[in-house]
Amino acid sequence: MIDLQSEIIEGGIEIDRVGIKGLSYPILVKDKLQGSQYTVAKINMYVNLPNHFRGAHMSRFLEILHQVGVYKINRKRIKLLLLNMKEILSAKAAHLEIFFPYFVKKPAPISKVEGLNEYQCGLYGSHDENNNFSLVLEVNAMVLNLCPCSRELSPNTSAHNQRGRATVKIKSGPLIWIEDVIEIIESSASSPIYSTLKRVDEKYVMDNAHNKPRFVEDIVREIAFKLTNLDGILWYCVECENFESIHNHNAYAMIEKGNHLLGSQ
Amino acid sequence: MIDLQSEIIEGGIEIDRVGIKGLSYPILVKDKLQGSQYTVAKINMYVNLPNHFRGAHMSRFLEILHQVGVYKINRKRIKLLLLNMKEILSAKAAHLEIFFPYFVKKPAPISKVEGLNEYQCGLYGSHDENNNFSLVLEVNAMVLNLCPCSRELSPNTSAHNQRGRATVKIKSGPLIWIEDVIEIIESSASSPIYSTLKRVDEKYVMDNAHNKPRFVEDIVREIAFKLTNLDGILWYCVECENFESIHNHNAYAMIEKGNHLLGSQ
Amino acid sequence: MIDLQSEIIEGGIEIDRVGIKGLSYPILVKDKLQGSQYTVAKINMYVNLPNHFRGAHMSRFLEILHQVGVYKINRKRIKLLLLNMKEILSAKAAHLEIFFPYFVKKPAPISKVEGLNEYQCGLYGSHDENNNFSLVLEVNAMVLNLCPCSRELSPNTSAHNQRGRATVKIKSGPLIWIEDVIEIIESSASSPIYSTLKRVDEKYVMDNAHNKPRFVEDIVREIAFKLTNLDGILWYCVECENFESIHNHNAYAMIEKGNHLLGSQ
């Protein structure tokens, strides 16, 4: 059968990324405490395309995913998928992006009633033309932030507080656990949030938050400071977006540090 | 040219709604204070299709919209669009849905600094086989709700408070202004929210909210009570969804009253 | 500690639904072929609230979910969750909504290369004040629809074709498998869609679709006709929305039949 994709073209422009986007797929992710957990991912897979080839064989991305498998997704499995993409698609560079909800058991602070917290996570793997492998881990944690300014204005009544989303993207040499990034984020906010809170817990959470007010500026600085103390960090980007209770727009802050282009072999 | 849509089929099932969905379109909406305002809408247009016709002529929906126009959208213009849809598409019933952001000037409570608040609105018009015309107005207002339980637990510090979305859908005989529904919603929440607040305003908003705590249950009941006192209400549905600052899920309440099937001529 | 929710109020309005919305939760769903499959759900849980109570105890919804469990979600488990909600929250009616992606293995039609198809599904369970239990199953299947009109206009070249989403909601006495609803939908479209297609498969899919053109009107009628032949159907709603390749808006059709209020005991 005809193979238009392999057609040789002249005067073409090299394409940075070509592939499949938005594929839903059940995966199994490594879990620090329980070994692994089932979840459902959105997956993007791209390779570069030299200037003389017309197209990439899209069905091969799916075949690679199906054959290599997405069980116990970790650093090693992602590298294996990228190497397969480079080989089977004759590409010099390969990129894999996996986004998924991740769940962690979290007892309420006083009553210890069990609950399950969801964190949206992402993995961005690349294997480039110089055989550098790099992996960025993204963790999103919803937190409670209480406004320091509002607290000063109304010290004996309620300061405005709201759900905020803190996002950490981090590129490191050694492995970093999702759970460890969550701990860094939650300890930097006015308070972690919980799925189940009894009255004693609700009081505890709010009293704590009242005594630990945080601007979006404060929380990204505190997270960035803690990340700087970790070993082997090559690059990070920390964001926080507060869904302000007093406005219909959000407050936002971002710090980026390091060299995004660095990778390891 | 061939006209497959007009093909007569046998043993067909009547289709309740057929038409176009998700059309983006700039419109001009009637405004209580300024006469009118420009905005951008998402529009759905449907007719019923008798069992013996194969299809509806989809391009006609667009032609009707373009010819009748969507300028100064109000009760009369919607009825005109529906009557055109029934006639030109030879249908017994027609339905038109228009969703759009609507802006209202709102000065800060103390400093009087000017701001603009956005309200997502909707209009659901129907003209049925008995020539009944009905129109549902939907208004979404983002509000601040402060938890009564949390306030009792921590009377001298911060209660948890959050952005919430209150949604009112209302079918009435006479015209009801978007601005009047907004007033009903905002006066029933712990506080309205604002786009611009100086420090004096922020203190005022939070002190007020602290003294007016509201569960989602409280706010839907208060809105429902006020709607009951309006003239000519045939049906309503009131919802409130709080994006809880202490959880990663939402609190929700809903009250529906009246006969959704009623219309006027 | 104070219990504001149990406060007795006067002149209150009964609230139709109060509870939690948008909770992310990992679940295990019954699967016709493999026994069960892991997935991640969005969950809503509501009860009614009599006019004399101020509020519902929101944390109890979470506790019920955690204690009853969401393993092997099926008719029986949903009924159990609803009965627990009624008892523990002292409510006359309870509602549970669970939305989740569901995966089915689907080999390519000719090459038989294995692939995995995603279907967004939903379960709407209710237990009302007359002890009627009802369960609505929702299945969304993405399909390929090829326009009959375009095919007549260009019989020897390409008719426009596009991805479409067909949605079936169905309330029945006996159990209906997700897989059986998928089969009804996919056999009514111009063609099913696949995650992995080799060239021989792509040719087969398009030749088939070319010979089976379908308007949105055709597909909802064909699905409705097949549903009518199933045993024990109390109510259904069939929708199809085509993301037209020639427009930036969608074509839509809907048929609803039966009595939505019916339930079984």
Added chain:
Amino acid sequence: MIDLQSEIIEGGIEIDRVGIKGLSYPILVKDKLQGSQYTVAKINMYVNLPNHFRGAHMSRFLEILHQVGVYKINRKRIKLLLLNMKEILSAKAAHLEIFFPYFVKKPAPISKVEGLNEYQCGLYGSHDENNNFSLVLEVNAMVLNLCPCSRELSPNTSAHNQRGRATVKIKSGPLIWIEDVIEIIESSASSPIYSTLKRVDEKYVMDNAHNKPRFVEDIVREIAFKLTNLDGILWYCVECENFESIHNHNAYAMIEKGNHLLGSQ
């Protein structure tokens, strides 16, 4: 009143961006043919924050927007907004992002029936610490792409075709009109899409598309080639994402060229 944001802190980390995100706001945009058009935008406004200041005064962003105005948004007005942000917030760098739907009249190709096409657009303005001003224009156009491979496999029947979204981001010295970018995109796809098509138009569109099949790879290359021929381009990124009619995932390609960091004064 207390001013916590102006508090001097020690050992702080400089924050790259702090400000407001997701503000809805009605704007007036310059239009090549009609002078200007009303639309509704989502706006983000950020400044950098030196290491010794605790926070930014968020309400000032709103005041600047309200005072400078967002009427006849163009290069000059964006520069003015950025300069105001730098001055009033005492910042060395300022960033403004504006996203909005933009409408262009587009007659059907044969019948000349009038229609309105929507294009999602964006403007990313920055004024950095070296007083470099840069502006990126983003234009998204929905197009029809017909698969070259499928066309070869089924030359006398239907090739699969689908709606695709082509995205061009471009940084240039001189002004580039949205209309000119749309023309470049639409002439590079299998066919433009239209809001209103009569049967003669539908035949024309599909016959044309059948004779101009395009992979995502083809369209991004063709757009990139045409952009290279424009004057004063400093950087561009071209993407295309096809919502494949035969799959439930998308095909994607991207080319990026030039120096993203370049700006003009």
